[in-house]
Amino acid sequence: MKTRSAHKLPAIPPALKSAKWIWPDDQFWDMHHCFALFRKTFDLKARPRAATLYITADQSYRLYINGNYITRGPARGFQSHWPYDAVDVSSHLEKGANLIAIRTYNPGAGNFQYVFQGRAGLLAALDAGKTQLVTDATWLSRRQPGIRRDSAPGSMQLFAQEHIDLRAEPPDWFAANHECDAAWKPPSCSATWHDMPWADLEPRGIPQLAEKWWPALAVIGAQTGTDSRDYINIRDVARFRYEEGFAFQPATGPADKIPVPALAEKNHFASYLLDFGKTVVGCPAISIEGCSGGETIDTLHFETIGENLSPDYIPDKHCRMAFGGRIVCRAGDNTHEFYHALGFRYMIVTVRNAPQPLSLGIALRWQGYPLGKTGRFSCDDDTLNKIWETCAWTQQCCSLDAYVDTPWREQAQWWGDARVQSWNTFHLCGDARLLRRGIAQIAAQTTPEGLTYGHAPTIAHSCILPDFTLIWFLTLWDYYWQTGSIEPYETHRDAVERALGYFEKHSDKKTGLAGYDERFWLFLDWTDLYKDGYPSVYNLWLLIALERLALLAGKTRDNAKALTLSKWAARIRKSLSRLVTPDGQMRDGFTAAGEIVADASLHSQVLGLIANIPGLDEKTILEKRLLPYLREDRCDKAVPSAYWVTYILSFLAERGHGQDVIDFIKRHWSVMAEHGTTWENFSPRRADESFSHAWSAHPLYHLMQTLGGIRQAAPGWKSITYAPVFHGAHCETTLPTPHGLITGSWNRINNKIKITLKLPDGISARVKLPGHSEIIIRNSLRKTIPAPASV
Numbered sequence: 001m002k003t004r005s006a007h008k009l010p011a012i013p014p015a016l017k018s019a020k021w022i023w024p025d026d027q028f029w030d031m032h033h034c035f036a037l038f039r040k041t042f043d044l045k046a047r048p049r050a051a052t053l054y055i056t057a058d059q060s061y062r063l064y065i066n067g068n069y070i071t072r073g074p075a076r077g078f079q080s081h082w083p084y085d086a087v088d089v090s091s092h093l094e095k096g097a098n099l100i101a102i103r104t105y106n107p108g109a110g111n112f113q114y115v116f117q118g119r120a121g122l123l124a125a126l127d128a129g130k131t132q133l134v135t136d137a138t139w140l141s142r143r144q145p146g147i148r149r150d151s152a153p154g155s156m157q158l159f160a161q162e163h164i165d166l167r168a169e170p171p172d173w174f175a176a177n178h179e180c181d182a183a184w185k186p187p188s189c190s191a192t193w194h195d196m197p198w199a200d201l202e203p204r205g206i207p208q209l210a211e212k213w214w215p216a217l218a219v220i221g222a223q224t225g226t227d228s229r230d231y232i233n234i235r236d237v238a239r240f241r242y243e244e245g246f247a248f249q250p251a252t253g254p255a256d257k258i259p260v261p262a263l264a265e266k267n268h269f270a271s272y273l274l275d276f277g278k279t280v281v282g283c284p285a286i287s288i289e290g291c292s293g294g295e296t297i298d299t300l301h302f303e304t305i306g307e308n309l310s311p312d313y314i315p316d317k318h319c320r321m322a323f324g325g326r327i328v329c330r331a332g333d334n335t336h337e338f339y340h341a342l343g344f345r346y347m348i349v350t351v352r353n354a355p356q357p358l359s360l361g362i363a364l365r366w367q368g369y370p371l372g373k374t375g376r377f378s379c380d381d382d383t384l385n386k387i388w389e390t391c392a393w394t395q396q397c398c399s400l401d402a403y404v405d406t407p408w409r410e411q412a413q414w415w416g417d418a419r420v421q422s423w424n425t426f427h428l429c430g431d432a433r434l435l436r437r438g439i440a441q442i443a444a445q446t447t448p449e450g451l452t453y454g455h456a457p458t459i460a461h462s463c464i465l466p467d468f469t470l471i472w473f474l475t476l477w478d479y480y481w482q483t484g485s486i487e488p489y490e491t492h493r494d495a496v497e498r499a500l501g502y503f504e505k506h507s508d509k510k511t512g513l514a515g516y517d518e519r520f521w522l523f524l525d526w527t528d529l530y531k532d533g534y535p536s537v538y539n540l541w542l543l544i545a546l547e548r549l550a551l552l553a554g555k556t557r558d559n560a561k562a563l564t565l566s567k568w569a570a571r572i573r574k575s576l577s578r579l580v581t582p583d584g585q586m587r588d589g590f591t592a593a594g595e596i597v598a599d600a601s602l603h604s605q606v607l608g609l610i611a612n613i614p615g616l617d618e619k620t621i622l623e624k625r626l627l628p629y630l631r632e633d634r635c636d637k638a639v640p641s642a643y644w645v646t647y648i649l650s651f652l653a654e655r656g657h658g659q660d661v662i663d664f665i666k667r668h669w670s671v672m673a674e675h676g677t678t679w680e681n682f683s684p685r686r687a688d689e690s691f692s693h694a695w696s697a698h699p700l701y702h703l704m705q706t707l708g709g710i711r712q713a714a715p716g717w718k719s720i721t722y723a724p725v726f727h728g729a730h731c732e733t734t735l736p737t738p739h740g741l742i743t744g745s746w747n748r749i750n751n752k753i754k755i756t757l758k759l760p761d762g763i764s765a766r767v768k769l770p771g772h773s774e775i776i777i778r779n780s781l782r783k784t785i786p787a788p789a790s791v
Helices: 237-244 382-397 415-428 433-443 466-483 487-491 493-505 536-555 559-579 602-610 618-632 645-654 658-675 699-706
Strands: 034-044 052-058 060-065 068-073 082-088 096-106 121-128 131-134 140-143 162-165 201-203 210-215 218-226 249-253 258-260 268-291 296-302 324-328 332-337 342-352 358-368 376-379 710-712 719-722 730-737 740-749 752-758 764-767 775-778 780-786
Touching: 034 121, 034 131, 052 060, 052 068, 052 096, 068 082, 096 121, 210 268, 237 296, 237 324, 268 296, 268 324, 268 382, 342 358, 376 382, 376 699, 382 415, 382 658, 382 699, 415 433, 415 466, 415 699, 415 730, 433 466, 433 487, 466 487, 466 493, 466 536, 487 493, 487 536, 493 536, 536 559, 536 602, 602 618, 602 645, 618 645, 618 658, 645 658, 645 699, 658 699, 699 710
Parallel strands: 082 201, 162 324, 719 764
Antiparallel strands: 034 096, 034 140, 052 082, 052 121, 060 068, 060 096, 121 131, 210 358, 218 249, 218 268, 258 358, 268 332, 268 342, 268 358, 296 324, 296 342, 376 730, 710 719, 730 740, 740 752, 752 780, 764 775
């Protein structure tokens, strides 16, 4: 595995160059599931007009100033160019005494968003004009007591459960009036800000995550009983509760003040099932009033529940989901906010060892990327409106410090997912920063032969997907298409060349076709596609990617590279044309021995038409394969997933079958809309597959392109096509672009349709309306046309 920074990094702030990495005790020792606390007091002669705190930690931090929570970070990254945050703290500082307090974490192991490099640290520098301070030996630190260090992993992909005994730590450790005891000591320090493994630093590149308090909607179930065994010395609160059994009875009530009866008998418990209303993402927070000391509060988190209020949970499923935590209370009132963000809808809170009644309050510090959501869609079909809003919310849930597949199971930056999510984001707010940052991160982690990992940063060496490297090539084009900039291609040209070297090495010298490599996971789609030998879908993606890269090379005036890539693509196209059947359909590939595979998937038909494979009969493919699938779900084998079907929907909408696309979306996404988020598959397996997956949230842009009629037609949104599908009585769409907002609307009034289209400066539109010749407009259009038959 190779990790690297592929571009020149911005200059490091001078203040940060004076800081040292600090950590309690030793920065290399006893790191597993380690929480550490830091404090620094200082005086200010006056409240500064401007003050920036540059801060980062390996792996993460939560920042408090003068007793108030401020933010968390950094964004995920690689130690070779570790990200730092620049936080405006001027409004949080005061004249006189001030305190910076920080809770940090290092897992001591890698996962699906972090690669452990054997060292932990905090690095910070405050630049407040004449007052500057940096992390050094004058700070106070301690490893947080009360943490169970061997708690179970939350899942195969994420961090461990947080079990904490609050009796071991005063509640005001981050407050100015806290008196530090002898356990607080000066930290160990690095020699410089760029000691290994932190060879360099880079700015975050994206905004700090938005955060707000989100209350639980209601208590919907309750259960009391007695555990059959001791609950105290357990690593996994989720498995323990599962093995003891769920038997919730319906209950109602608010979640901010749950009355808990006395539970004086040994192993007696009271459990409460809470509903947050829809999938949410953030850090659960619990407040408990009236504790005697020693009360144990366990939390569990789930995406779905069954009809009998039993959570959908199977401990030994592949990813070993076990999301939960534990608090042991100190005497008096207690509050605790768990450190790691989780994605869930339902939460179980179980109370034990409570000799007197308690009052329990549950909330969530919600977090997410600040998408802005300037894009809008509405029509007279309430189901379609609900589908669009569900897609938008799912995209919000999956937009954190990276595009993540799901906030529930793994929170990994899978790159096939990220491509679809970037298209969602472009239509929601036009922000390309998550895509740009992700492009760099995927480029930074490769095999020795140049293949990118399926997601990054990661320790998942089994998740190297050659087809996702091809998708990474295509996102270089997507960024150019959205912004008009080829900067990512220029910056990461070395990574492109190394990856192309892999495909050249593992392609047939005569045909140019890439072959299956048994060392890696050839994904293609969650369905039964042909993946051995020389698969069509794999090589069609390679052909399309090569031609996009050739165009980007041409933009840099590297005509020789453009020609080389174009010739390779032409060789693949010629070889694949041998797979065309007599009636003009596309077979799924060649075996390793060179025999033609009999199967002809929908995937091959769509990509073959997109790639202009000679001999394909578009009319036959549409009438015999694609439209029957869209209209009647007819597909004998290799049914496209809820993710991959976006390529079919886009192709058919562009070919004038927008109404069929709308009907398909309504038929398959209505149930997702009722749930509140889109799913990993059309029928996901509960407790195993995700019910919050943004790779299936693409109806967001399909509805804006079909009913709304607005479709990008040139790089940087210099031109669009406007061709709405007149489904129903009216539709209004607002779409953000680099030039400003495009707004379009149409209204069916009696037997006419009134159309309004407004364009910002710098955009032209090719308008295609039924029964009218195409026209090119700039600025605005107001037109009334005879209404086609209502659909």
